[in-house]
Amino acid sequence: MASAQLTLQSVEFAHPGMTAPLFTDLTVQFPSGWTGIVGPNGAGKTTLLKVATGELAPQSGVVHRQGLALYVAQRTDDPPEFFEDFVWAADAGVLKARLRIGEDWPERWATLSHGERKRAQIAVALWREPVVLALDEPSNHIDSDARRLLWQALRDFGGVGLLVSHDRTLLDELCPQCLLLDPPEAVMRPGGVTEALKQQELDEKSAHSASEALRRSANRLQAEAQRRRVIADQKAAAARGSKQKKIPAHDHDGRAMRNLAKLTGKDAYAGRMVAQMSQRASKVAAQRAEIAVKKRYETGIWVEGASFMPRDFLLRLPAGHLPLGGGRALHYPDLAIGGTSRIALKGANGLGKSTLVRHLLGQLQLPAEKVVTVPQEISAEESRALLEAVKRLPNDERGRVMTTISRLGSRPARLLESALPSPGEVRKLLLAIGIVRGPHLIVMDEPTNHMDLPGIVCLEEALADCPCAMLLVSHDESFLAKITDTDWLLVRDTAGDSRLEIRAVT
Missing domain, CATH: 3.40.50.300 (P-loop containing nucleotide triphosphate hydrolases)
Known part of the structure; x- marks a missing residue:
């Protein structure tokens, strides 16, 4: 499976009732190995995994994949498909031992802890040898010993792996690249989640700085255009006043006419400068509009108006x-x-x-x-x-x-x-x-x-x-x-x- 690949080309997807799609014209190629899928709750991480594995069909665009593709869900409500086949399969011994799966687990699924259920889900998926494996929060409920077992099992997977997890260490250890989702954007960045988020933060700070610099430049140009507009208006008023004056009888050389021509020329020049300044300000504003600056929301969970009265x-x-x-x-x-x-x-x-x-x-x-x-x-x-x-x-x-x-x-x-x-x-x-x-x-x-x-x-x-x-x-x-x-x-x-x-x- 060394050459396995998964490609999403111009994919668009929206759940029923959504006013805007989660993905629009999403094009991304996933190589062999693990890719972290990172983003806030509701950004579409689970949806992306389901689209990539064929559990959901995109409204437009194409998903290119070959071979078996499996999605392992976050929820552990139901036993995984083929669980009993796995438990009794002759070739499942290594996985059962590695992830400590009991042979009686299918019969007593309701009594298993969620951590045990999660291990069972992943073991069955690995045993089926998919070309594409999408894991949704695989380390949920798993204690530290089981987590080490899980990491060893996932490290040996040779296909295309998509990994959604809140576990920074797991993402850093397994993933040479991460896809950062924040609709409508999806950006592939090299490195584990720590490196990818650090680079995203640097890029966002750079974009914010560039936007602020252009905002200040646009404000200066607009202020200068306004100043020149005032000057132009003053000169235009002066020109109109001179026009209304009668030329003295003794002014045989037309001095007043020449002065009026000078005023009129300066008025036109001032007007051109105002137009130039306004045009430059508009260009700077357009440049600023092209810079994507992320809106950051206020954090802190204790909202005003909540009251707390602890007892002894x-x-x-x-x-x-x-x-x-x-x-x-x-x-x-x-x-x-x-x-x-x-x-x-x-x-x-x-x-x-x-x-x-x-x-x-x-x-x-x-x-x-x-x-x-x-x-x-x-x-x-x-x-x-x-x-x-x-x-x-x-x-x-x-x-x-x-x-x-x-x-x-x-x-x-x-x-x-x-x-x-x-x-x-x-x-x-x-x-x-x-x-x-x-x-x-x-x-x-x-x-x-x-x-x-x-x-x-x-x-x-x-x-x-x-x-x-x-x-x-x-x-x-x-x-x-x-x-x-x-x-x-x-x-x-x-x-x-x-x-x-x-x-x-x-």
Whole structure:
């Protein structure tokens, strides 16, 4: 597959109901190896993967590809196609071992963690040996050990790989180039995401500087044209005054006539200079109009009008245990969540983090509207229902929700006209709805999953300043280190059960 290629030529695509296409005249060639697809939520990253693999047909343009093309979705609701065939295939042993896939997983899909489901999706896709493989957030839900296994498996892929991920390290390690999407633009840049975004920032700063320089030049030319226009008007008035004067009888040499001719000539010259200055100003303005300067939106999630009233304790729970299935249990000590607690719930996949969160939420003595809950996954049906509920909100509340969405890096208008919001946009919606109602507690299960890179940075900054309690479940150590001060760590004991240990972060 060394010579495999994928080309999109003059592709245009718009979802039903959109006022403007996501892509217009998109032409890009993807070489063998991995290409990162980077952009804000709602920019069309998932749509591009589906168009590239044939899951969606463009309204115009052509997609050139040969051989099998597969798209691996963000969502993990359903088992992947051919999962049972893969589990029992004689040639799947290496992949099953590498990604630690259990032979009983097809039968107990409903009990698998989302991290285990994600590994299964990717393993089946690699086993089918596609020429084009498009992965949508492959590191979602995956712990650090599984992430290393995933990286090794993806590194050996020899076809054309398209990778949408919020994981900077994965994009930097795997991708020699990145396609940066920001409709209607799509720009291929060399290097991993760090290098590509750095170059984009430099180019944007250069464009802004050039635009500002041309703006100042245009203003100077317009000011000079105005100054000369005033002078020309004054001279024209003087010329008209001289015309009205009678030529004295003794002026036999026509001196007055010559002076009038001089005034008239100067008037015409001044008029030409005014026209020249105005023309130069127009040319500079036209040059400035050709420079694309990105609009940057205000960030910061805590919108004006939100109120927060943290209590001393939002939860006190005596020691106990929870069943995990298969005869295993999760044992926990006395637990408490204070009004301003910053708790990180950590542990490998399958130890019961989500089970514990569900149990804690059921024990809270708080009004539902004062708890922001963002689960690992939200189904497509729930996502549609959430967006429709937001559209029905009173105007002032919907406006505050949309302001928060904008500050998390998504465009409200594009979101409201979509039929099915992206998983990242759904997470932002859930968070925004809760924030504007003034929560006492924020609970997020894998908060960076599905989020775009600008949104993650904004979320980090916002949660670091959070005036209420929070419980964050994540494998992203750098994200947690900037926000939390207490670790609830799940570990496996010698009997195979899970145990929760509480540690203060130093």
